Amino acid sequence: MSSSYMHGHHASVLRSHSWRTVENSCPHLLPYLNKSDLRILDVGCGPGTITADLAARVPDGSVLGIDPSIEVIEKARKYAEDQGVKNVRFELGDIFNWKQVTGIEKESFDVVHAHQVLQHLEDPLKAMGKFKELVKVGGVVAVRDVDYSAMNHYPDHPGLHKWKKTYIEVAQGLGFDPNIGKRLHAVAMEAGFPRSDIDATVGNWVFSTPDEREFWCGLWAERTLKSEFRDKVIKGNHGTQADLEELSQAWKEMEKKDDGWFLVIHGEVICHRRA
């Protein structure tokens, strides 16, 4: 694997990934899922809930999910089996070494999709170049990623500003861009897509109802103390155990606020491969 995934795959991390569907995580792609026999590649598929949902929407087509973590690939296979989705396959794979994955050839996919993957790569431009290589002429590359710097919340809480600052420092310290959502179009242009062939939009997640706050704030309260993020904070000298406990407490307080509101902003691009 070319870049280690900074959160690891602790249960609190996977809980956040396993809630994801096409509707809540790739609405920008929906208009392009307009034929039942599409061939789709989902890069960095994680536990595969988006991937399986994509497959269910192209019943005569096929979807391949790749991820360098065997732990999530096994979870994804089990998830698809439990859902009875047959036209999906999950393989261990790194986008930078796609030639090692059976069933991937150049210009062979109608859709190459990546959700919240580029923010975890040291070389997102190279990855975008690979996506472009793999999509057919006439197909689309669909990418969505976060801009941590643009996340927001209400009521104001200093602990959540500190969490955001710490998160951005940790990710940047590892050589990643946690704010890449705002420049996906620029990365696509640098990878060779003309600006006129790129649709750039924004998609949000808002966590505000008691259930939504319990889900999002609750999982971050846990992730802050238990996932690999914790180790990266300590080892990278971005904070102490006491700082982490303060961040976790901030999330717990936001969860309990009746008028609490947390916004996650994503940049989205659809890149049309015309030639």
Ligand SMILES: C[S@@+](CC[C@H](N)C(=O)[O-])C[C@H]1O[C@@H](n2cnc3c(N)ncnc32)[C@H](O)[C@@H]1O
């Ligand atoms: C934030 S998770 C997103 C998972 C999934 N796309 C989703 O939104 O639920 C990022 C995933 O990218 C994977 N990843 C990291 N480096 C990768 C690489 N070089 N090639 C493919 N996937 C990679 C990680 O293992 C991790 O599962």
